[in-house]
Amino acid sequence: MDWWFFLEVFIGGLLSGVMYSLVALGFVLIFKASGVFNFAQGAMVLFAALTFVRLLEMGIPMLAAVGVTMIIMVILAIAIERIVLRPLVNQDLIILFMATIGLNYFIEGMAQLVWDSKVHVLDLGIDEYDAFEIGEAFINKFDVYAALIAGGLVLVLSLFFRYTVIGRALRAVADDHQAALSVGIPLRTIWIYVWSTAGLVALVAGAVWGSKLGVQFAISSVALKAIPVLIIGGFTSVPGAILGGLIVGCGEKLAEVYLGGFVGGAIENWFPYMLALLVLMIRPEGIFGEKIIERV
Amino acid sequence: MFYREAGQFKTSYKKDQSILPIFQDRIAMVAMLIFCFIVIPLFANDYWLASILVPFLALSLAALGLNVLTGYAGQISLGTAAFMAVGAFAAFNLQVRVPEIPFLIAFLWGGFCAAGVGILFGLPSLRIKGFYLAVATLAAQFFIEWLFTHFDWFTNYSTSGVITAPPMTLLGMAIDNPLSKYFLVLSIVVICAFFVRNLARSEIGRAWMAVRDMDIAAEAIGINLMKTKLLAFGVSSFLCGLAGALWAYVVLGTVEPQAFDIARSFEILFMIVIGGLGSVSGAFLGAGFMILLPILLNNVGSLITGGTISTETIAHIEYMVFGAFIIFFLIVEPNGLARLWQTGKEKLRLWPFPY
Amino acid sequence: MSKFLSSVVSFIVFFVVSIAIAGEHFVPITSYRTGPYGVSGAPAANGYVDYLKMINARDGGVGGVKLAWEECETAYKPDRFVECYERLKNKGEAGATVFQPLGTGLTYSVIDRLAADKVPLITMGYGRTDASDGSVFPWVFPLMANYWSISTAKIKFIGEQVGGMDKLKGLKIANVYHDSAYGKETLPVLLKQAEKYGFELKGFPVAHPGLDQKATWLNVRRFKPDYVVLRGWGVMNQTSIKEAARARIPANKLVGVIWSCSELDTVPAGKAAIGYNCSSLINPGSNYRVFDDILKYVYDAGEGTGEKEEVGHQQNYKMGVLMGIMTVESINKATEKYGNKPMSGEQVRWGIENLDLNKARLQEMGIDGFIPTFKVSCSDHEGSAPVKFQKWNGKEFEPASDWIATDQSIIRPMIEASASGYAKEKGITPGCN
Secondary structure (H helix, E strand, C coil): CCHHHHHHHHHHHHHHHHHHHHHHHHHHHHHHHHCCCCCCHHHHHHHHHHHHHHHHHCCCCHHHHHHHHHHHHHHHHHHHHHHHHHHHCCCCHHHHHHHHHHHHHHHHHHHHHHCCCCCECCCCCCCCCCEEEECCEEEEHHHHHHHHHHHHHHHHHHHHHHHCHHHHHHHHHHHCHHHHHHHCCCHHHHHHHHHHHHHHHHHHHHHHHHHHHCECHHHHHHHHHHHHHHHHHCCCCHHHHHHHHHHHHHHHHHHHHHHHHHHCCCCCCCHHHHHHHHHHHHCCCCCCCCCCCCCC | CCCCCCCCCCCCHHHHCCCCCCHHHHHHHHHHHHHHHHHHHHHCCHHHHHHHHHHHHHHHHHHHHHHHHHHHCCCCCCCHHHHHHHHHHHHHHHHHHCCCCCHHHHHHHHHHHHHHHHHHHHHHHHCCCCHHHHHHHHHHHHHHHHHHHHCHHHHCCCCCCCEECCCCEECCEECCCHHHHHHHHHHHHHHHHHHHHHHHHCHHHHHHHHHHHCHHHHHHCCCCHHHHHHHHHHHHHHHHHHHHHHHHHHHHCEECHHHHCHHHHHHHHHHHHHHCCCCHHHHHHHHHHHHHHHHHHHHHHHHHHCCCCCHHHHHHHHHHHHHHHHHHHHHHCCCHHHHHHHHHHHHHHHCCCCC | CHHHHHHHHHHHHHHHHHHHCCCCEEEEEEECCCCCCHHHHHHHHHHHHHHHHHHHHHHCCECCECEEEEEEECCCCHHHHHHHHHHHCCCCCCCECCECCCCHHHHHHHHHHHHHHCCCEECCCCCCHHHHCCCCCCCEECCCCCHHHHHHHHHHHHHHHHCCHHHHCCCEEEEEEECCHHHHCCHHHHHHHHHHHCCEEEEEEECCCCCCCHHHHHHHHHHCCCEEEEECCCHHHHHHHHHHHHCCCCHHHEEECHHHCCHHHHHHHHHHHCCCEEEECCCCCCCCHHHHHHHHHHHCCCCCCCCHHHCCCCHHHHHHHHHHHHHHHHHHHHHHHHCCCCCCHHHHHHHHHCCEECHHHHHHHCCECCECCEECCCCCCCCCCCEEEEEECCCCEEECCCCECCCHHHHHHHHHHHHHHHHHHHCCCCCCC
16 A cells, blocks of 8 residues: 555645635635525636736736726626625525526626636746655645635634624624614625625635636636535535535545546546535535524 | 406316316417427428427427426426436437337336436435535436446447437338427427326325425425425436437437536526426426527527627627526516416406406 | 517528528538637637638639638537538538538537438548548548547657657556547557557546546556556646646656647646647648738738637647638539539538549648648548647647658558448448449
């Protein structure tokens, strides 16, 4: 048993899992605050990444590009709140879910219409091929930096939720819309905050994934991988998104390397889903999620 | 004035329980059937038959299946295309290994295999629901796609992984031209549509709708959740499997597993959302919309601009239009085009009086 | 209601547009500018259209009859391709001349209709490999080189790199392929070659779309291959190149297929792609008269379809131009027999089957050196053209080998066996007329 190889696979899996968590974070934010499963998160990642990379290509310095992209994402958030969420306030969650599927298609089409559908190289100034050597295992430096960025973002968000006024308001809204309204929390403003934060997370995720893969249409399919992460970690938990991501990333890679050979390989597409299915049967709310209580 | 049911008395229980109790409705249905079976074949050209009507009918069958599951029984499924794939490959495999079997039996076999797989992947629905269940069906989608790509047994060891449907003959006639294909698909779809309509009005249908509305309450009044939900999965997957077999045999003639990918699942979901959840006509309206819109956009685009709008831009606009329409329908009329049609019919009942 | 309206509109559209293109050779262009492969399909479509525009502007069409074309977006989906095919097959005065689907799944979906519709298909470097046997597949032409031929060329290239085919014995070759019908198609021929030359072969499928290949390449590294044969398409390619670098497999040990051989694959991979080898049906470089002509007659006149920088410098664009060359040459050959009037699909089929691109003709067309000479015949719908290999140097592709002939002795028996199996299944009597 080649332990160095196992270590490499394991750590590589953990690191790529963190990248999935980045995308899952956006989902968690929106679900926590409004109970909506935002299927359009993948499209938002694509849109944010495309906007960012195109601005960079136009010669705008990086910090300014980040700022401009954020402003655009906030505008997008406001538009979504006004056009999609407000009219659907009292509807079934299923309806809202399907509305976000529609939103996904819309944003995907719009992103490519506005910017174009070519592949764009995103250079964040980090060398992708450098690696730390631990014994005989190579740990890719870029993955480590990405993990640190994701970890940092999670920390910031967790602190934000716990210690700031807006954070507390968000948690209140997640608990019960009506109660929050009756205490005077402005629901609409909160939603704009949430979708904007999700936009920021989408931008970071888009930058990291785009740098790794090149910014292109296929990035929005990364969102599909984030779903098992959410199932395993729990829809409403930020640390759950991280843990879920780690489990999915790790499990996927280990399964592909060690089990894949027996069944013909390329099992990465469905393995996380089977894992999620297993968790669903045993503990439907996920590891850190809140138990779902239904009243008749 | 024309649509009133005044004066129509039912003289037996049987008449009272007919599918189309209003006389005018029956006339409309007969007229539509005549239109479909006689008028269209007379006037439509090959292109319309082969590239628009036949795919439309096949996809509406799949939409019908999904409607049974999501519209009537309230279980969200994102794995429709996987069940279609099972139907297609099962039918193909049966015919390849037992060549004497008539293709209709192969279709039924495809449907039953799909029903079996559907019930299997529907088992999680006993523990989870809503979009958690959607995730389970996503698992089915990816797993089945992988299964057919990987194990050459399913494609009869073809080097390219593409299966070619064997030629179909019915009562000695070969079914290979657009007209005969059209009749075949139309007949199958009409039969299935009546089947679903009947099912929806029956005890099973009512049980499904009870489960959709509030399953805990349904269980409380004595509906067997397991049987009901699994039956929904079974019937729905049967129809989807049949649609998949039709897609492989009649529409394309050849199929590779990628034809039944997740984009296809979403397409069918869109159809029933736009068309109207929980209605038979909704499946057809939604399918018609989804199939004709890209063609319309393509043609109108080239007409208006003389080819200066690139096909790429048109395709992007298509995406945006679909997304926008979904949101629009969900906001304005969550019950889709079918509800709009029904509202129209109700207004027609009062016409020419205002109320 | 909407169905009725749209049908009325479509009818008017067809009527109007059909009138507009009377008296011309009609070339249907079934392109994909969107969807997962749109990035690859768009430049190819641009190249195709530009070449047609150039022929119209420079030569006044073919035989004095202008070329007309219409693009139809397939998004790489078989059902949309079938719809495009059905809509365009009878357009134009004499019907569609020839279809080039640029996709294997798309090809399969219409093969059975071609004989009845009398429209040929050119599937240059892809498609149904056994269609190289024209006696069973009279309407399908996998021109220049099919998948299996290219695979033999790749092994020959590796042999060249290690100093001779006999040195292949004992070598370890990994085959990283897209987990789809396309990807799996070369497995049988690779196994045959492994048997013949004595190298150890292992396959590593990559799940579609291939964005995340870390685990696959960890597996590859565990295998410690001497060479890696790459068979990808779309986004998989650049990720493969990058992951190979991360797995410490040098780029010059990678040998890619012709569909993993474009700037779209190497540029996003950055410095990891330097030294990457891949096969190509065309010579690298842009120094050919045909591109100067396109710039002069099309772009200077403001009619360019894509971007000027692509002309002659982008692999997919050049492949698109090659598609145009094949179409126009086939029509040209057909007019030699049938006269100077709009050509029908059936006539163009004869043209393709009798294509003879010798050095003199290539010089005439301004593409001498761009493609090799080759000749098509009824039994050989491929033309058995040799394959070139090119290497990425960080800025552009440069030649990595000479034209390497494909090994038909391995492939031809396999093709004939497969084709006759198809003929039996479909009840076709093979024959060359």
